[in-house]
Amino acid sequence: MHIVSKVLIGLVAIIHSYILVFEMFLWESRGPKVFTSFAPDLFAPTKVLAANQGLYNGFLAAGLFWALFFIKDVSWKRNVACFFLACVAVAGLYGAMTASMNIIFVQTVPAVLALLSVTLLKPRQP
Template identity: 80%
Template structure:
């Protein structure tokens, strides 16, 4: 796996690790500042739902970290990265359709760039 792909995958993993922290631990304090279209009185009642979403984002980050650091076989490493990046991209599209179009730029675009880098750099080698 080439350095550019590793950097992009690492960036996507970091984004999702941050989303885990945000949704699991900062939902009530930072949530109203980030999601200004949601009435502020809804953050406390939706805290458990947000924490659940955060946990799933953590699983995505864990899968990408697994692909980056724990898998030695190059083909497996690439395939695991493809799988988790595709999950991120699909989740980003769904989030953009159902919640906020900005999610496309936070999740889908970085994941798509990482997938593209894996494809292009594999074709070159």
């Protein structure tokens, strides 16, 4: 896999690791500062729902880390990375349509760039 692809996949995995922490542990403290269009009184009652979303984001990050560090077969690594990046891109589109348009820049754009790099860039031959 090309180094650019690895860096972009790592970036998307780190973003989703942060989203896990944000939604599972910081929802009531940081949430109102990030999602300013939501009524502040919505954060406490939606804490469990946000934690559930955070867990799913953690699964996306785990899949990307798995592809990046633990899969040795090049084709398998590429396929797993493409699957999880596509999942992130779709989740970002849905989030942009339903929660905040900024999500498209935080999730979808990095995932699509990583997906393009995985599919278009050829690794250097040793």
